[in-house]
Amino acid sequence: MSSQVHVAEHAISVAAPVGVVYGLLADPLRWPVLFPSYVHVERIDGDGFRELLHLWDMTSDGPRALHVRRHLHPHTRTVETERIEPLTQQVTGRGVWRVTPGRGGDSVLTLRRELGPSPFPVPSAGAGEAAQVLDTEVRARLDEVRAVAERWERLDELLLAFSDSVHTNGPPELVYDFLQRVEDWPDLVPHIEWTEVSTDAPGVQIVDIDSTAWDGGDTVTSGAVRLCFPAAGYIVHKDVVPPEILAGHTVQWSLLPDSSGLTAVCTHSVMLREEALVSFLGAGATLTDARHEVRTGLGQASAEILGLAKWHAESALRRVG
Numbered sequence: 001m002s003s004q005v006h007v008a009e010h011a012i013s014v015a016a017p018v019g020v021v022y023g024l025l026a027d028p029l030r031w032p033v034l035f036p037s038y039v040h041v042e043r044i045d046g047d048g049f050r051e052l053l054h055l056w057d058m059t060s061d062g063p064r065a066l067h068v069r070r071h072l073h074p075h076t077r078t079v080e081t082e083r084i085e086p087l088t089q090q091v092t093g094r095g096v097w098r099v100t101p102g103r104g105g106d107s108v109l110t111l112r113r114e115l116g117p118s119p120f121p122v123p124s125a126g127a128g129e130a131a132q133v134l135d136t137e138v139r140a141r142l143d144e145v146r147a148v149a150e151r152w153e154r155l156d157e158l159l160l161a162f163s164d165s166v167h168t169n170g171p172p173e174l175v176y177d178f179l180q181r182v183e184d185w186p187d188l189v190p191h192i193e194w195t196e197v198s199t200d201a202p203g204v205q206i207v208d209i210d211s212t213a214w215d216g217g218d219t220v221t222s223g224a225v226r227l228c229f230p231a232a233g234y235i236v237h238k239d240v241v242p243p244e245i246l247a248g249h250t251v252q253w254s255l256l257p258d259s260s261g262l263t264a265v266c267t268h269s270v271m272l273r274e275e276a277l278v279s280f281l282g283a284g285a286t287l288t289d290a291r292h293e294v295r296t297g298l299g300q301a302s303a304e305i306l307g308l309a310k311w312h313a314e315s316a317l318r319r320v321g
Contacts, residue, residue: 067086166263175255237251244279244280272290
């Protein structure tokens with residue numbers, strides 16, 4: 001086992017109040033739509049000051065799942081973290097976020113990360129690479145938070161969440177099967193032109209998609225990570241290469257059984273890219289225009305998929321009957 005411990009610490013100035021910056025750090029369930037590197041976050045346990053998260057993020061090697069134990073100190077605007085390997089429950093790293101007042105109402109955001117000893121032999125060249133990766137990750141995380149925090153005065157206009165749903169009497173397994181088999185969508189869903197899917201890990205789909213633009217115009221290319229949880233009846237979709245107008249986009253497909261059948265729900269969470277307004281909608285476009293266009297376009301697409309999933313499940317029942 002390597003006994004080396006790598007430490008990286010950096011600080012940046014953020015043109016936002018300390019309360020805004022700390023608020024972004026304290027609300028991890030919003031991270032996937034706010035920050036490019038996070039795919040999905042679930043709170044396993046917590047009381048507002050101590051919490052345990054199940055977190056999926058993007059690394060150079062693809063999606064990574066880990067547990068993160070956090071201790072929040074709102075009075076000092078500090079968050080202490082421990083990374084835990086889910087299978088072994090070994091602490092693999094620690095970190096501290098700190099937000100302090102800067103000049104003229106700005107903030108200073110500091111992140112210190114400590115990468116713990118590896119349980120496997122690590123050659124000196126590999127150790128040096130690990131230290132560089134850690135340093136790069138710390139700088140990237142700081143830049144992500146700054147990019148969002150400095151939009152704080154317009155964040156309510158940039159963020160948008162909405163759901164579409166359909167009720168069906170079809171078997172949940174067949175509805176879920178349709179939603180999961182994204183590799184078959186080009187033959188089944190009219191607005192999907194092409195997909196390429198790889199599944200390097202169980203339940204994790206890496207997807208490239210070509211789809212018809214919302215206005216029926218040019219083809220739109222996007223890339224996504226999908227996390228599939230069949231036992232729990234939901235699928236999480238995070239755009240890692242979103243369409244131009246979307247700075248962040250996550251989707252959750254959920255199956256909700258009830259006394260009369262099943263409701264399939266598609267929930268979108270979006271952060272708009274303000275600088276793409278003109279190229280997306282033309283001169284004079286506003287965020288209100290973009291919110292309407294995105295809601296309409298994404299809603300039509302998800303409603304089409306939900307309707308086809310319902311038909312897929314109910315037509316199987318009719319064939320059996």
